[in-house]
Amino acid sequence: MEFAKLPPGDVRALIREGTITRHTSGMCDGYAQANLAVLPSEYAYDFLLFAQRNPKSCPILEVTDRGSRFLKTIAPGADIARDIPKYRIYKNGVPGGEYTDVSEFWRDDFVSFLIGCSFSFESELIAGDIPVRHIEEGRNVPMYITGIECESAGIFHGKMVVSMRPIPPELVVRAVNITASMPRVHGAPVHIGDPGVIGIKDVGKPDFGDAVTIKPEEVPVFWACGVTPQSAIMSARPSIAITHAPGHMLITDVKNLLLKY
Amino acid sequence: MEFAKLPPGDVRALIREGTITRHTSGMCDGYAQANLAVLPSEYAYDFLLFAQRNPKSCPILEVTDRGSRFLKTIAPGADIARDIPKYRIYKNGVPGGEYTDVSEFWRDDFVSFLIGCSFSFESELIAGDIPVRHIEEGRNVPMYITGIECESAGIFHGKMVVSMRPIPPELVVRAVNITASMPRVHGAPVHIGDPGVIGIKDVGKPDFGDAVTIKPEEVPVFWACGVTPQSAIMSARPSIAITHAPGHMLITDVKNLLLKY
Numbered sequence: 001m002e003f004a005k006l007p008p009g010d011v012r013a014l015i016r017e018g019t020i021t022r023h024t025s026g027m028c029d030g031y032a033q034a035n036l037a038v039l040p041s042e043y044a045y046d047f048l049l050f051a052q053r054n055p056k057s058c059p060i061l062e063v064t065d066r067g068s069r070f071l072k073t074i075a076p077g078a079d080i081a082r083d084i085p086k087y088r089i090y091k092n093g094v095p096g097g098e099y100t101d102v103s104e105f106w107r108d109d110f111v112s113f114l115i116g117c118s119f120s121f122e123s124e125l126i127a128g129d130i131p132v133r134h135i136e137e138g139r140n141v142p143m144y145i146t147g148i149e150c151e152s153a154g155i156f157h158g159k160m161v162v163s164m165r166p167i168p169p170e171l172v173v174r175a176v177n178i179t180a181s182m183p184r185v186h187g188a189p190v191h192i193g194d195p196g197v198i199g200i201k202d203v204g205k206p207d208f209g210d211a212v213t214i215k216p217e218e219v220p221v222f223w224a225c226g227v228t229p230q231s232a233i234m235s236a237r238p239s240i241a242i243t244h245a246p247g248h249m250l251i252t253d254v255k256n257l258l259l260k261y
Numbered sequence: 262m263e264f265a266k267l268p269p270g271d272v273r274a275l276i277r278e279g280t281i282t283r284h285t286s287g288m289c290d291g292y293a294q295a296n297l298a299v300l301p302s303e304y305a306y307d308f309l310l311f312a313q314r315n316p317k318s319c320p321i322l323e324v325t326d327r328g329s330r331f332l333k334t335i336a337p338g339a340d341i342a343r344d345i346p347k348y349r350i351y352k353n354g355v356p357g358g359e360y361t362d363v364s365e366f367w368r369d370d371f372v373s374f375l376i377g378c379s380f381s382f383e384s385e386l387i388a389g390d391i392p393v394r395h396i397e398e399g400r401n402v403p404m405y406i407t408g409i410e411c412e413s414a415g416i417f418h419g420k421m422v423v424s425m426r427p428i429p430p431e432l433v434v435r436a437v438n439i440t441a442s443m444p445r446v447h448g449a450p451v452h453i454g455d456p457g458v459i460g461i462k463d464v465g466k467p468d469f470g471d472a473v474t475i476k477p478e479e480v481p482v483f484w485a486c487g488v489t490p491q492s493a494i495m496s497a498r499p500s501i502a503i504t505h506a507p508g509h510m511l512i513t514d515v516k517n518l519l520l521k522y
Contacts, residue, residue, distance in 0.1 A: 045306035048313065052321055060313055183444070188522075261449075 023247035046154025093237030147199020284508035307415025354498030408460020
């Protein structure tokens, strides 16, 4: 895959200069990628509490200090406003546009939340000889809004969003074990089998991302998804919020392996 | 041990009516106990962020809604202001007194943080045939202020406080594995061996709790401790804070075993 062997800092530099604007799936083999949610500080406590109460959907990797565009731990030197290939700006909960650079919109009261991403456990699944269908088919992972209500916190509430991967029945236990060992990137599945049990009407019609082939014998397995915070932002309607565009992540300097410890 | 076989709700009722005022070590076998920190909401974001940045010291089990004295998840029905045997009140970071009931001091802007406690992993260590010296000797666990600086967050900063248990060398790996499986109650040790490496001058003189016997062949093993937030409160000097008195915990309805998942 393109950029798979480059170190994270090099790829972030290519993103910053505008050379890379596509989704980051497959880039920087072995390094964790992160979901982004940026909010004015007046919403920061409610959002951090929402993440604390919903750790499977919103495993926090780092929170910046108020106003800072820079990370101290997971990607020192990265510029949050420029080093993601594509951003979304939400105004009053409504997605208002996509940008490759949001530095002109930055405010001194912004706080950034970096949240673990299932790309990290996908590379572990593949290393464990478990097929990951959307990667095989060159698509984005299928994501669904479930009937599972998140624990609310202040203004933030909403339904859990999940990602789905079809797994051969003899590999389901292995997939549970591999992902359970990585709680900082969503951890073990939230559901195995019948999509209707968690309120998904048609597994062939995802709410985000692309549909993928489910072979007759395969079991759909569902993991909590880092798009859940965007669903909560749409429900809570803060005056402004900036997120990554789905699939267009921050590539961190943290090795996936170290997210286990 | 006294009250070991009673269910948590019964023991909390005895605490609430004033029949139990002593430390809770050994009570309600198999159920998790929790550290408490109560702060006015103006400090809640900084404190929650401090906990997020220092998860080994401050693994959050639950945060109440503003003003509420009641828990929804870990001990439904418990009254935070009355169901702990002994409280401490800090004013401007200075411990100001101990109380068996703090309901007369309660304010509508208080937020309560319940934090995992090493009592949970001690019962697992004992189940794994690992001796826990302070329990054998009927003492409080020895705790030390280390030279390890916590990650600061807003006004909160300070040194990490650790608890120490001397472990026979052939059982150290088992003790690491058992506690690593319980990250919500401090998880794996932060240090094994020479106390000087983490800034402890005299392991015979703990800063909190009691000294315990270390046999010649035994290795001192150090875990992050839930007294760290009290150290941070002493450094940050919020106008008021209420905590449990060390060893006098909230007994929850959550089984220790379920803290692994």
